[in-house]
Amino acid sequence: MASNFSIKHQPGFTAIAATCFVVLYLPIIVLVIYAFNAATSTSEWGGFSLKWFQSAYQNTQVIDATLRSFQIGAIAAVLSTIFATMAALATTRTASYPGLTFKYAAINQPLMVPEIVTAVALLIFFSRIKIFTGYSGLGYLIAAHTAFCIPFAYLPIRARLENMDLTLERAAADLYATPWKTFRRITLPLLWPGILAGLMLAFVISLDDVVITEFVKSGGQDTLPTYMLGQIRRGITPEINAISTAFLLLSVAIVTLFFFVSRKRD
Amino acid sequence: MATAEEVAKAAERREVRDRWLLSAPALLVILLAATGPLLIVVVYSFLAPGPYGDVKWQFSSDAWTSVFLERDIFDDTLSLAAAHVTIFLRSIKLAAVTTLATLALGFPTAYFMATRSEKTRDLWLFLITIPFWTNLLIRTFAVLQIIRNEGIINTILLKLGIVSAPVQILYTDTAILIGMAYVYLPLMVLPIYASMEKLDFRLVEAGYDLYATRFKVLWKIIFPLVKPGVIAGSILVFIPALGAYVTPSILGGGKNMMLSNLIELQFGQGRNWPLGSALSITVMIIVMVALLAYVRNAGKSGVRHG
Amino acid sequence: MPDKPDRNAIEVVNVSKIFGSGEGQVAALDKVSVSIRENEFFTLLGPSGCGKTTLLRLIAGFDFPTAGEILLYGQDIAPLPPFKRPVNTVFQSYALFPHMTVADNIGFGLEMLGKPKAEIKARVAEMLKLVKMEALAGRRTGQISGGQQQRVALARALAPQPKVLLLDEPLSALDYKLRKEMQIELKRLQNETGITFIFVTHDQEEALTMSDRIAVMSSGKILQVGSPWDIYDKPAERFVADFIGETNFLTAAISDVGNGKARATLKSGATIEATVAEGFQPKDNATVVVRPEHAKLTKDKGDLSGTVENIVYFGTDTHIHVRLDSGEAFTVRQQNTRSAGFGFERDDKVGILIGNDAAQVLRD
Numbered sequence: 001m002a003s004n005f006s007i008k009h010q011p012g013f014t015a016i017a018a019t020c021f022v023v024l025y026l027p028i029i030v031l032v033i034y035a036f037n038a039a040t041s042t043s044e045w046g047g048f049s050l051k052w053f054q055s056a057y058q059n060t061q062v063i064d065a066t067l068r069s070f071q072i073g074a075i076a077a078v079l080s081t082i083f084a085t086m087a088a089l090a091t092t093r094t095a096s097y098p099g100l101t102f103k104y105a106a107i108n109q110p111l112m113v114p115e116i117v118t119a120v121a122l123l124i125f126f127s128r129i130k131i132f133t134g135y136s137g138l139g140y141l142i143a144a145h146t147a148f149c150i151p152f153a154y155l156p157i158r159a160r161l162e163n164m165d166l167t168l169e170r171a172a173a174d175l176y177a178t179p180w181k182t183f184r185r186i187t188l189p190l191l192w193p194g195i196l197a198g199l200m201l202a203f204v205i206s207l208d209d210v211v212i213t214e215f216v217k218s219g220g221q222d223t224l225p226t227y228m229l230g231q232i233r234r235g236i237t238p239e240i241n242a243i244s245t246a247f248l249l250l251s252v253a254i255v256t257l258f259f260f261v262s263r264k265r266d
Numbered sequence: 267m268a269t270a271e272e273v274a275k276a277a278e279r280r281e282v283r284d285r286w287l288l289s290a291p292a293l294l295v296i297l298l299a300a301t302g303p304l305l306i307v308v309v310y311s312f313l314a315p316g317p318y319g320d321v322k323w324q325f326s327s328d329a330w331t332s333v334f335l336e337r338d339i340f341d342d343t344l345s346l347a348a349a350h351v352t353i354f355l356r357s358i359k360l361a362a363v364t365t366l367a368t369l370a371l372g373f374p375t376a377y378f379m380a381t382r383s384e385k386t387r388d389l390w391l392f393l394i395t396i397p398f399w400t401n402l403l404i405r406t407f408a409v410l411q412i413i414r415n416e417g418i419i420n421t422i423l424l425k426l427g428i429v430s431a432p433v434q435i436l437y438t439d440t441a442i443l444i445g446m447a448y449v450y451l452p453l454m455v456l457p458i459y460a461s462m463e464k465l466d467f468r469l470v471e472a473g474y475d476l477y478a479t480r481f482k483v484l485w486k487i488i489f490p491l492v493k494p495g496v497i498a499g500s501i502l503v504f505i506p507a508l509g510a511y512v513t514p515s516i517l518g519g520g521k522n523m524m525l526s527n528l529i530e531l532q533f534g535q536g537r538n539w540p541l542g543s544a545l546s547i548t549v550m551i552i553v554m555v556a557l558l559a560y561v562r563n564a565g566k567s568g569v570r571h572g
Numbered sequence: 573m574p575d576k577p578d579r580n581a582i583e584v585v586n587v588s589k590i591f592g593s594g595e596g597q598v599a600a601l602d603k604v605s606v607s608i609r610e611n612e613f614f615t616l617l618g619p620s621g622c623g624k625t626t627l628l629r630l631i632a633g634f635d636f637p638t639a640g641e642i643l644l645y646g647q648d649i650a651p652l653p654p655f656k657r658p659v660n661t662v663f664q665s666y667a668l669f670p671h672m673t674v675a676d677n678i679g680f681g682l683e684m685l686g687k688p689k690a691e692i693k694a695r696v697a698e699m700l701k702l703v704k705m706e707a708l709a710g711r712r713t714g715q716i717s718g719g720q721q722q723r724v725a726l727a728r729a730l731a732p733q734p735k736v737l738l739l740d741e742p743l744s745a746l747d748y749k750l751r752k753e754m755q756i757e758l759k760r761l762q763n764e765t766g767i768t769f770i771f772v773t774h775d776q777e778e779a780l781t782m783s784d785r786i787a788v789m790s791s792g793k794i795l796q797v798g799s800p801w802d803i804y805d806k807p808a809e810r811f812v813a814d815f816i817g818e819t820n821f822l823t824a825a826i827s828d829v830g831n832g833k834a835r836a837t838l839k840s841g842a843t844i845e846a847t848v849a850e851g852f853q854p855k856d857n858a859t860v861v862v863r864p865e866h867a868k869l870t871k872d873k874g875d876l877s878g879t880v881e882n883i884v885y886f887g888t889d890t891h892i893h894v895r896l897d898s899g900e901a902f903t904v905r906q907q908n909t910r911s912a913g914f915g916f917e918r919d920d921k922v923g924i925l926i927g928n929d930a931a932q933v934l935r936d
Contacts, residue, residue, distance in 0.1 A: 007470050008381040010484055017378030020371050024397050027408035043416030083292035090288035097282050103289050110300045114509025116526035117546045121303035124310055147299035150292050170634055171667035173654040175681035189671045208401045211511045225403050232407055244404045255399040259392055270650035274636035
């Protein structure tokens with residue numbers, strides 16, 4: 001009897017994997033389909049329509065929250081990526097030195113603490129500062145987002161740096177490049193895909209945040225996710241489906257970009 | 267002129283200084299807007315609640331007492347705070363079950379992905395990455411639409427005549443569990459896949475060559491080698507699951523609270539910031555203990571390869 | 573050609589390099605001194621961990637010595653950073669910049685030196701011609717073969733006209749045939765450019781074929797410096813004799829030392845003439861080395877006698893392993909000819925003739 005013995009086969013694994021992929025996508029697909037539902041109720045199908053997208057677009061609260069999300073996300077992503085790049089340069093490709101472990105721990109600290117705890121801590125801390133300074137603008141949200149985005153931006157940048165051949169920089173120094181020129185001409189260009197990946201990761205993480213924003217925001221500072229949370233708690237309308245669909249589209253676009261940037265090998 | 271050794275020492279000192287300067291902005295931001303405030307939470311947990319939220323600046327251990335105990339209004343005796351204990355236990359149980367469920371589903375999925383051809387592997391990875399990057403709130407909302415009484419599951423069950431009335435899934439612990447397993451599954455798959463991708467399948471061949479069965483190969487060769495990924499995945503799922511806020515808020519309704527909802531309550535209607543602070547610290551301690559136990563266990567039997 | 577051929581390009585004076593501190597201290601280099609002449613092809617040869625790459629890195633400036641001086645034409649360069657030393661390196665991994673073209677790689681050093689664009693362009697063209705890579709000037713370095721990368725790395729390091737070129741096992745990544753080609757190519761480049769080459773390798777054959785002089789290193793020390801002929805035929809120490817080529821070690825009593833010659837009485841009782849270093853004191857249990865190709869088998873009585881243990885065929889020649897009557901092992905290498913067989917078989921009793929001038933007495 002000729003049977004092909006596959007060393008990679010494990011019984012049932014493929015079935016479980018297939019189920020996982022279907023289950024991961026099914027709810028999202030249903031959500032998107034109902035965004036195009038003409039009926040007001042979300043439980044029956046009333047024909048294809050774009051009216052919920054239109055209604056979301058005309059909803060100034062939605063537009064305000066979206067713009068605020070982008071504003072916070074963009075600033076926090078740029079700041080955290082710059083800081084994370086500097087930190088990655090300071091913590092990689094070196095023999096251990098005093099304080100290195102501390103730096104690792106500090107940079108990854110936001111990942112190690114449940115979001116709710118950080119949220120509460122920031123609520124307390126910022127409410128004190130608000131009383132003290134009288135300032136209650138977007139600065140608090142931007143600072144909080146920058147802080148928790150740093151470990152995410154740090155991840156791909158550090159990975160890229162560690163895979164980078166130190167001899168290249170040594171070769172540049174050997175060819176009369178000063179340390180600054182070596183950084184500009186060799187390190188930075190080679191690190192660029194990692195930095196871009198970090199930037200995108202940070203932007204998405206900021207855009208997705210609910211918990212910390214919910215606790216830190218002052219009145220009228222809703223971001224898109226906190227606005228949506230409020231709406232969902234009040235009851236569901238297909239408008240939420242429409243907003244979600246648009247949001248999804250953006251996420252997919254960014255992740256596609258990220259995927260190509262971070263997979264790029266040279 | 268300085269000798270080579272002096273120059274080398276100076277260069278080393280300069281490098282350490284530069285490395286501190288470079289990491290200063292990141293450390294400062296994290297200190298100000300993440301780590302530092304945690305210390306203030308500790309201070310707040312030892313103060314008395316203010317009448318309209320916030321605190322009164324006087325020492326009080328009441329907050330800590332009432333984390334697990336409650337004082338009888340009439341005779342001042344202390345008894346176990348049943349409500350808090352229930353929420354603690356439920357949160358830990360739900361987080362643990364979520365971790366196990368995502369592991370049971372995620373391990374085979376990661377294995378499946380890692381055993382594809384090199385070209386299609388990227389596609390599978392992409393498919394796992396999309397949900398990972400998609401807003402958690404949106405994904406929870408998507409689950410809500412599936413499992414609610416008018417949702418797709420109940421509609422099908424009713425149409426097929428399997429049930430006569432919609433099955434109540436929403437606003438139960440099961441709903442929270444389904445939701446958390448759904449949203450955190452990619453967090454389990456990705457690190458396991460990262461370990462699995464590096465797995466040298468010649469070791470598996472060697473295992474079969476030495477008379478191991480499929481199960482023995484899985485358990486004695488593959489699993490120990492990808493254990494770092496499994497541990498990373500479990501940590502990545504357990505920590506956010508224990509402190510989950512969005513999923514229980516949406517899928518658990520008002521009654522099925524988890525720790526984060528209890529904490530939120532103290533800062534909202536409860537107006538007991540010290541208790542909220544004490545509860546937060548307690549959550550953090552649980553996470554730290556779990557982390558330490560896991561890391562220690564991993565250090566004992568962890569296998570490095572590559 | 574320089575008017576003073578014996579001028580030293582590099583002088584390494586009492587250089588030590590210690591890694592780590594306290595208990596874990598390792599001396600990668602232990603008070604090493606060596607002079608490298610202008611214009612020569614100088615090779616640092618030794619097994620991995622002998623300190624050869626460390627010495628090269630100290631000359632390049634990637635590390636600083638713990639003690640000692642490194643003089644480049646009389647000036648101490650040991651405290652200078654690499655970008656201030658007129659010395660360039662060809663790296664083992666080539667270290668070509670992946671985000672630049674071949675031409676940009678070659679021009680990088682000149683650009684960093686702030687040379688005018690026209691000069692850089694001309695020099696790059698010249699270098700491309702020198703390494704025969706004109707056709708691929710616009711390619712990315714990832715799009716060319718290993719051998720071509722090697723040429724680009726060479727051109728890049730030569731372009732700024734360094735006073736000394738350092739080569740860190742540059743041929744080790746190439747396959748056998750390409751390596752042979754590049755050995756000749758390197759020798760040609762050195763002749764054409766007239767630049768001093770310091771070449772690091774663990775491959776003794778490479779060292780013997782290419783070098784003007786070789787320094788054999790072991791455990792952070794230089795054991796012997798000399799021409800390939802000196803190193804091969806007159807090894808001063810057991811390590812050198814053992815590391816380079818195959819060799820036979822025989823115990824002998826040394827007498828009548830004088831004029832670089834001595835009388836060696838072998839355990840078999842036979843007496844042969846051996847070369848010896850100046851100042852050697854006669855003694856009873858010295859070691860004498862004989863290269864396998866400098867001995868011959870005979871069916872009659874020779875200087876040594878023994879039994880054939882094994883015969884190994886190598887294509888160009890055959891190695892015959894003999895167990896001497898004294899118990900020592902001895903290998904004879906014999907050139908193969910087209911006519912089959914050479915008349916010996918396993919377990920044959922044989923005699924061994926040692927050629928005139930074939931034996932060398934080791935220090936100690």
